[in-house]
Amino acid sequence: MGTEIERKFLVATPPAQDDLGSGVHYRQGYLAGEGDVECRVRIAPGGAWITIKAGRGLARTEVELPVPLEEAEALWPHTAGRRLEKVRHRVPVEGGVAEVDRYGGDLDGLWVVEVEFETEEDAARFVPPSWFGADVSNDPDWTNGALARRGRPDRPDT
């Protein structure tokens, strides 16, 4: 567990493939969202997890529990219409490690980058490198749950 402090940005210029490495393919499905709580299942080559995120804004409570693959697959059909898939790359940046996600499926071509911090001060102090795009940390349309349910926001600003 703990408190997850992170910022999320669009990607203005994706890093070169050499900087990205091969990445890890995830598929994740949203089991249920209500109030400020979201419960999802993530299936990756290395295993499967149930993740519960609760709270809003920069700092959220996050509980992540490993789940046997067979159980994750039994839950998967119940996430229809609330799914996404992506390849996650970990890229070092000044002030931390960026998780650069290239989405597939219905969101093919979309890139998003997240950086996790130890403290809210670190998060506030972070200066995004030039390849980062708009800061969407507090934009509810850019949560993964929203992307999985409604797709990419159709707005001129982003």
Add this chain to the structure above:
Amino acid sequence: MGTEIERKFLVATPPAQDDLGSGVHYRQGYLAGEGDVECRVRIAPGGAWITIKAGRGLARTEVELPVPLEEAEALWPHTAGRRLEKVRHRVPVEGGVAEVDRYGGDLDGLWVVEVEFETEEDAARFVPPSWFGADVSNDPDWTNGALARRGRPDRPDT
């Protein structure tokens, strides 16, 4: 995991205290419900669990994962307005073991009994003992999630 096959009844006449034993006190809070999926946290003296139930009717997929108490308590505030507490007693009945729940808090005085089965045939064959009341297995107002959110159904039939 597995598929949970159970029937739920009201209680016409609660068993005598000697037949009930001391029971186990649970509190459970509903983290999120969406579509046919429900995700809850249960905190008992012996530990805490995250449970995900998916699907409708007699047979549902159920995934139960132990969660450290500290993490369960961190999620608990996010279940406000979607909670219940009960004392659960296990009582042998012909055809299985009945889980007899006496609710507390806002639902004080309510009794419900559930019986779990190996197969749907066993469930269909089950003859409830005389102390059981109405069969509410398929009544959405009598799920624990509904009781936690909306309280006891205010209807003459039950």
